[in-house]
Each structure stands twice: as C-alpha cells, then as structure tokens.
Amino acid sequence: MSDVLLSARALARHYPVRLPGGLLGRPATLKAVDGVDFDLARGEVLGLVGESGCGKSTTAKLVLGHVPPSSGEVRFDGAPVPTDRRADWRRLRRRMQMIYQDPLGALDRRLPIVAQIGEPFDIHCPDMPRPERRERAAALMASVGLRPDQAGSYPHELSGGQRQRVVIARALALDPELLVCDEPVSALDVSIQAQVLNLMSDLRDRTGFAALFISHDLKVVRQMADRVVVMYLGRIVEEGLPDQVFHAPLHPYTQALVSAAPTPHRRARNRIVLPGDPPNPVDVPSGCPFHPRCPAAVARCRSEVPSLVRDAGRAVACHLAQSAGGDLSPAPRALKAKVA
C-alpha cells in the first residue's frame, strides 16, 4: 500500500467567462487553478494558504470530484477521482468527507441534529439496525463534546461552534481517510475557533484521518498542518514544513503574507506592503504571475515563468530563490518593498 493517499498532477480548472465589451461580451478564460502538483500522505494534514481568489476552494472541489478538471488529474488511493455519480463515486464519498465554512448552510434546518449526524449511516449502511445507528450517533455526539440532551435540538438552537461540531461529527461518522476542510473555523469567534481546532487535533490523533486544510489564516494553518502549500493566482508558489514556511519563507509573496500576520508578540513586524490587489485570474501577467507586485522582481521575472523547483521537502517557484546549482534560498527579502 502506497503511503500517498491523494495526489494532484498538473491539475487545472479553467472557466470560460465573458468580459465587458461588444454586444455579448468578450470571451475569455479564467484560470482558477492552473497546473497544481501535490501529494498528501495517509494521516497527513496539508495546509493550503493564499489570498482570496487564489484557487483554494476550487482545488478542494477538484479533489472531491465536485468539478471536473480542465486538464491534469486527482488520484485518491491510486485511482482517478470520478466526477460523475457512479457507484465508485459513492464508495469514494465514504472515504473522503468535506467540512465547509458555514455549518448552518451545511445542515438541514428541519432535522434534529442526531438525525443529521446519523445520516451517513442511512445512506451508506442501510442494513445497520436502528439501535446500533442510534448508539453510534450518540457516541459521535459525545466525541465532539455535544451533550446527550442536545440530540433533539435543531441547528438554529445551537451556537455556531456547536453547529460546526455537528458537521464534524457527521463528517467522521464513516471513519473517512480524508477530510477536506475549507475555512472550517473562519465563521467562528476567535475563542470558539481555538476550541474547534483543538477538537479537530484531538480527533485526528484518535482516528488518524488525513486532511486538506484550507484557510487564509496563517495562524490556523500553522496550528493544524504538517506541511504547507502557498498558492497565488491558481498556482503553488511555495511548499514546506510550517516552521520553514512561516519562519524562513523563500518566496517574496510568502514573505509578505507572513510579515502581515499578527503574532501574540506583535501586530505585524516589518510588514511588507505589496502594491495593488492580486491580478484578475482572467488576465494573468506574463512571466512570474507575481512580478507586478513583487518588491524584488528583475527583468527575467517579467518574461520567464518560474517552475516549481523541489529540494529536500521544500519547493518554490521563484527565479530569485533558485540557484543555478538547484539549491533553494530565500529571495532577497523585500529589496524595494515598502516596509510598514
């Protein structure tokens, strides 16, 4: 059995869009995800970070088979993830589950929570006797810290944190090997975020699931991930262990992201202020897509797309961070950056 549970190869999802112009608009292509490669080992938590619109949620949808790739592929346990609802899609559903940002939207307002937690048994284990179903739903509730007397509650009677616990319990009902978590705590207050993250860590220690953990919040990813991937404009620009990525970022984009993240000891030290917003994924700049905002860009960056170079578990797509010998070292930090 291979150690790799999930792999993405040259994964891309492009959308045909229409830009303003002409009677019906001008046809164009939006590159939401544009050639992404990563592996996720069994039991590993891979954090996916980047600004809004960089392609994190689209990557999640591709992994789950909710949208088909325009090119490239996702493999789960060695087999391509099906995107049509055949029997093998259903089998796969048991093994990979999703946790979304908005628990209220993910739950049925008309059903008591115990019924929703037990729903996966109804769908995937129709022969399971009722008493066993009830027992397992009750055990799941206990495992996420919900009280037995809350079993008959409806989602609107619970707090946001409790609702997310219901979603987590339901996601874990069938012992999935992979959880895809898209901003699972972003909608919660900071104190509740900590409780839910601690719960997820405990559950992971107990059950050993792997996770693709998506967040724009570096602090959250740092707490949860074993390895981190940074995306910009639909591509991976950096990858490494959390300590490496957050303490010694190689890519100028990661350097700016990290510099802007407050820590308990400082609000933001030597914050690198990037000019402008991320470009529109319809109109990706030539060369390195980050070059128009990069404080350290040189002529080569404007014309030549940097490939993602890997070395000893680290990866970076930046001409300035790659030496001719293949070694990786941090791009010169914010040479011309505005430092606040």
Ligand SMILES: Nc1ncnc2c1ncn2[C@@H]1O[C@H](COP(=O)(O)OP(=O)(O)OP(=O)(O)O)[C@@H](O)[C@H]1O
């Ligand atoms: N169905 C679609 N049709 C056209 N464009 C889309 C579609 N889905 C996503 N996009 C675009 O693809 C890009 C990436 O979107 P995506 O939701 O993956 O980003 P994200 O990093 O998850 O952002 P956020 O953190 O705001 O959710 C965005 O520009 C978005 O507008």
